[in-house]
Amino acid sequence: xxxxxxxxxxxxxxxxxxxxxxxxxxxxxxxxxxxxxxxxxxxxxxxxxxxxxxxxxxxxxxxxxxxxxxxxxxxxxxxxxxxxxxxxxxxxxxxxxxxxxxxxxxxxxxxxxxxxxxxxxxxxxxxxxxxxxxxxxxxxxxxxxxxxxxxxxxxxxxxxxxxxxxxxxxxxxxxxxxxxxxxxxxxxxxxxxxxxxxxxxxxx
Amino acid sequence: xxxxxxxxxxxxxxxxxxxxxxxxxxxxxxxxxxxxxxxxxxxxxxxxxxxxxxxxxxxxxxxxxxxxxxxxxxxxxxxxxxxxxxxxxxxxxxxxxxxxxxxxxxxxxxxxxxxxxxxxxxxxxxxxxxxxxxxxxxxxxxxxxxxxxxxxxxxxxxxxxxxxxxxxxxxxxxxxxxxxxxxxxxxxxxxxxxxxxxxxxxxx
DNA sequence: CTCGTTTTGTTCTCGCGTTCACAAACTCCT
DNA sequence: AGGAGTTTGTGAACGCGAGAACAAAACGAG
Numbered sequence: 001x002x003x004x005x006x007x008x009x010x011x012x013x014x015x016x017x018x019x020x021x022x023x024x025x026x027x028x029x030x031x032x033x034x035x036x037x038x039x040x041x042x043x044x045x046x047x048x049x050x051x052x053x054x055x056x057x058x059x060x061x062x063x064x065x066x067x068x069x070x071x072x073x074x075x076x077x078x079x080x081x082x083x084x085x086x087x088x089x090x091x092x093x094x095x096x097x098x099x100x101x102x103x104x105x106x107x108x109x110x111x112x113x114x115x116x117x118x119x120x121x122x123x124x125x126x127x128x129x130x131x132x133x134x135x136x137x138x139x140x141x142x143x144x145x146x147x148x149x150x151x152x153x154x155x156x157x158x159x160x161x162x163x164x165x166x167x168x169x170x171x172x173x174x175x176x177x178x179x180x181x182x183x184x185x186x187x188x189x190x191x192x193x194x195x196x197x198x199x200x201x202x203x204x
Numbered sequence: 205x206x207x208x209x210x211x212x213x214x215x216x217x218x219x220x221x222x223x224x225x226x227x228x229x230x231x232x233x234x235x236x237x238x239x240x241x242x243x244x245x246x247x248x249x250x251x252x253x254x255x256x257x258x259x260x261x262x263x264x265x266x267x268x269x270x271x272x273x274x275x276x277x278x279x280x281x282x283x284x285x286x287x288x289x290x291x292x293x294x295x296x297x298x299x300x301x302x303x304x305x306x307x308x309x310x311x312x313x314x315x316x317x318x319x320x321x322x323x324x325x326x327x328x329x330x331x332x333x334x335x336x337x338x339x340x341x342x343x344x345x346x347x348x349x350x351x352x353x354x355x356x357x358x359x360x361x362x363x364x365x366x367x368x369x370x371x372x373x374x375x376x377x378x379x380x381x382x383x384x385x386x387x388x389x390x391x392x393x394x395x396x397x398x399x400x401x402x403x404x405x406x407x408x
Numbered sequence: 409c410t411c412g413t414t415t416t417g418t419t420c421t422c423g424c425g426t427t428c429a430c431a432a433a434c435t436c437c438t
Numbered sequence: 439a440g441g442a443g444t445t446t447g448t449g450a451a452c453g454c455g456a457g458a459a460c461a462a463a464a465c466g467a468g
Contacts, residue, residue, distance in 0.1 A: 002390075002394050004393070004394075004397065005387070005389070005390040005393040005394065006374075006390070008393075009372055010374075023414090023415065023416090024415075024416070025415090030374070031374065032374035034456070034457065036456080036457055036458070036459090037455090037456065037457075039415095039416065039417065039418090040417080040418080040455095040456090042416095042417090043416080043417055043418075047416085047417075049415080049416055049417080050415080050416075050463085050464065050465090051414080051415050051416040051417080051462070051463045051464050051465090052413075052414045052415050052416075052463070052464040052465050052466095053414080053415070053416085053464070053465070054414090054415065054416085055416090067397070067400070068393060068396060068397045068400060069396045069397060069399060069400025069403075070393065070396065074392075074396050074399070076392070083290070083291045083294040083295060084291050084295065086287070086290075086291060087287045087288050087290060087291030087292075088291075088388070090287040091287060091288065091388060091389070093372065093388060093389040094388075094389055094392065097389050097392070097393060098396070099389070099392055099396075137399050138392065138395050138396065138399065140392075161399065161402070162395040162396075162398060162399055163395075164391055164392055164395060168213055168297065170210075170214075170234070170235065170236035178395055178398045178399075180391045180392075180394060180395055182386065182388070182391055183209070183210075184292070184295060184297060184298075184386070185209070185295070185297040185298055185301050185303070186206075186209040186210070187368055187384045187386055188278075188280070188298065188301070188303055188342065188344075188368055188384075189208070189209040189212075189272060189274065189301060190206050190208075190209065190384060191342050191366040191367075191368060191382055191384055192272060192273045192274065192278050192302070192303075192342065192366075193208065193271070193272045193273055194366060194382045195273060195278070195341050195342065195365065195366055195382075196271070196272060196273025198365070199273075227444085227445065227446090228445075228446070229445090238426070238427065240426080240427055240428070240429090240448095241425085241426060241427075243445095243446065243447065243448090244425095244426090244427095244447080244448080246446095246447090247446085247447055247448075251446085251447075253445080253446055253447080254433085254434065254435090254445085254446075255432070255433040255434050255435095255444080255445050255446040255447080256433065256434035256435050256436095256443085256444050256445050256446075257434065257435070257444080257445070257446085258444090258445065258446085259446090
């Protein structure tokens with residue numbers, strides 16, 4: 001489920017606040033969801049709660065982390081070291097959640113050798129070797145839209161099975177490859193759409 | 205609808221490729237959705253297609269842009285000029301889609317005066333004045349999670365009505381405020397979850 | 409030991425969004 | 439001009455996820 005990370009974050013917050021036990025109501029409020037939905041999600045993982053009491057925060061946190069694969073380190077490759085790639089490489093939220101950036105790749109030879117966040121930028125052609133060496137399963141695409149499909153194809157070819165795509169393009173890959181897309185400007189456009197609707201409704 | 209930006213981008217791509225007319229099938233393929241869904245979405249805006257022919261690419265593009273408010277410029281304020289704030293300020297995708305970063309704000313006095321993407325970083329306390337001066341309706345939060353709620357409150361207080369939140373926190377704001385959340389590490393965690401499931405299924 | 413209280417886990421219903429399928433409408437060819 | 443072939447716009451069915459409601463279970467008080 002896509003909500004597990006949110007629950008995990010809410011549990012971490014509760015744990016840091018000194019809470020040891022919480023009800024589904026409490027956790028649902030912290031995660032911003034309905035309590036029934038939260039209980040249903042958690043029951044899908046197993047029965048980790050105690051009726052009449054609630055959930056043990058640390059225990060549940062560990063169980064969710066285990067289910068999500070957050071108890072191990074995931075090596076990650078980032079392709080495209082522009083503004084966005086820079087920020088992603090430096091983003092502390094990745095490291096703290098078990099993601100290790102093992103390589104930064106860029107097609108632009110001018111950037112090779114540059115050190116970003118303690119990692120050297122290497123040629124894109126090194127992709128296959130790096131995937132093999134580190135057992136990388138997850139790749140991040142932060143290239144311009146025009147290059148994204150080619151990068152994705154070569155990632156799949158090199159053995160990567162999950163792709164996080166920041167380029168504003170629809171990627172065509174096999175159904176066995178998990179693709180997640182983040183479009184920074186799309187979100188702003190949706191907000192602008194709402195503003196626009198508000199404005200037109202007021203004038204009407 | 206949240207899919208309009210995707211359609212708009214697909215139309216732009218088609219237009220740049222020299223296509224003047226396209227069927228709903230073509231556009232749906234380019235946008236990665238079902239053609240019936242696309243037609244229904246478009247019919248919600250009006251009847252801009254011609255039966256037996258298809259849609260005029262540029263005409264439809266203009267209509268969608270108008271509906272989304274992309275025909276005018278939207279002033280935007282970014283709060284929190286860390287790694288992510290830097291990347292967002294430099295992100296060309298915003299400017300090219302009608303968003304103009306009119307101010308960069310940060311609570312850290314050390315950063316004030318620094319110029320990022322041609323804009324000077326100013327104190328967070330200038331928020332209200334900037335919103336008034338430029339008529340800002342959209343704010344972007346790129347601060348750490350701990351500061352996000354306070355920033356959101358002050359944004360609402362200053363008159364901002366749409367917030368794009370990159371901080372990993374659930375914001376509590378009035379229902380009249382549109383909030384969109386982007387959690388960079390959440391997406392990676394979902395991918396790791398899929399990888400984890402693949403791995404456990406193979407061993408079972 | 410029993411009863412009341414609390415909270416989980418689960419069943420059931422409802423509503424929305426997606427998709428299928430078809431009629432209306434337009435173009436082109438003969 | 440008429441018919442064949444396309445393609446849009448929309449009505450109807452399907453499926454899935456969300457929320458409400460309830461039964462099962464654990465704890466505590468008397």
